[in-house]
Amino acid sequence: MRAFRCRVCDSPLFFENSVCVSCGTPLAFSREERAIVPVDDQGRYVDAGGMLWYVCANREVAACTWLARAEGGQCSACELTRTRPADDDTVGLAQLPVAEAAKRHLVVELDALGFPVIGKHEDAVNGLAFDLLSSVDESVVIGHADGVVTIDLAESADDRREKVRVELDEPYRTMLGHFRHEVGHYYDWQLVTDGPLRERYRELFGDETAGYQAAIDRHYAEGPPADWREHYISAYATMHPFEDFAECFAHYLHICDTVDTAAEQGLLTVSPAAFSSVRDLVVGVWVPLSTALNQINRSMGKDDLYPFVIPAAVLDKLAFVASVVPGSSAPGASGAQPTHAEDVRSANRAESRRRGFLRRLRG
Known part of the structure; x- marks a missing residue:
């Protein structure tokens, strides 16, 4: 989560704020601007292009703080x-x-x-x-x-x-975590198993055509393999390739979001932009950061914030998840060094997009 500030009084804001507690200005979140913006007494906001936006109709029923395109309409x-x-x-x-x-x-x-x-x-x-x-x-x-x-x-x-x-x-x-895991299934369906990434997917996660119900029955009857911690991020991931991918997708989002939030809050001594691969980001930033956060939780008598260990095999899976996004603009999507000329050009384009993403993220 970015660190937001009130455009009226410059006080700190948080993602779900609907009013600035310092100056009392009504607020809403603009998805297009990725910013919290002030709205007038009628819940309206005029963007830089002159377009009029309205607070979402679900502000009461769903505590929604986002802007909608139409008066009385829902946000995106x-x-x-x-x-x-x-x-x-x-x-x-x-x-x-x-x-x-x-x-x-x-x-x-x-x-x-x-x-x-x-x-x-x-x-x-x-x-x-x-x-x-x-x-x-x-x-x-x-x-x-x-x-x-x-x-x-x-x-x-x-x-x-x-x-x-x-x-x-x-x-x-x-x-x-539920949302992140389940949407991982969606992107598996849309971007992976029926596309050019399927061969690599099967190398890492296994054959997704294996019977799903049989896998569920086996998992709950026998439990995970004895050596699962060497190859999977969780016991649940061992059940089926679909679940392995969804678990890794969720953890990729856990890591990216937490690292970016830590950077926004000034908790990191090194910028995430300095790392060109998921493996380096996890080893160089995530492991020490999550270890520190776990210790802080323990200091408060709480359970570990991130109660997982990431083995080498899962690092490869996280790198694959990073490569799934169209255009490979996500952090760490550049992965290993390519050997063919077209792969080099593709990797260079991906790296350029990645750096553009990081600039947008910091901005």
Whole structure:
């Protein structure tokens, strides 16, 4: 998350601020400007090009702080939500803002990394949508299918999420983590398994055509392989190549977001821009940073912030995830040094785009 400041009084702001606590100015988030901007008493904002924007219609129901193109309309993040709780579902509606906040955080990060975010309202076949469902009266299974990510809103409650985490013996479970993992399945579907990256994908993750239900049954009956820590980021990743990729995708987003936030807050002594590969970024920045954050959490009597160990095999998988984004503009996407002339030219173009991304990120 970037460090935001009020354009009226220059006081620090945070991503979900709807008003400046210092000067009282009403605020909204502009996705186009990647900035928190002031709005007038009617919730309107005029951008540099003279275009008029309005606060999202879901400011009350979903605590949305974003701008929409039309008065009374939804912002681009809220438009991605295909289904939400009914108006008479008071429990589900109370849980909705937590999930929507995580989704907005995800969208901003996907934008920054260069991943396309196209909703099903724009592309009914290949687009992305979210069903944010209440499990008050029915069972909800978190997952992805054909571009639709389903989230159980009950997971917005800390006690429910912690109960499930303990039952499944997971080291980490958050609402944002769910969004990052499930959207990893979406980009696997859209950008990887049916494209030119499939051969490398199978070298790293395995054959994705292996039976998924059989893999689930085997995983929960037998558990992960004894040596899984040498090859996977989590026990869950061992279940199937789809889950391995989604777990690595989520961790790539964990790492990029946290490192960028640390840089914005002045917590790093070296710039992330100094690293041209994911491997170097993880070893040079992420490992010492996450170790320090874990120790800080322990000082407060809390569990580790990042309770994972990244083996060498997972570094290769993270580098692959970085290469998936169209144009390879994400940090670390340049990867290993190419040997063929066209590969060299492609790598140079990717590196140029990567540096442009980092400049935009810092700006």
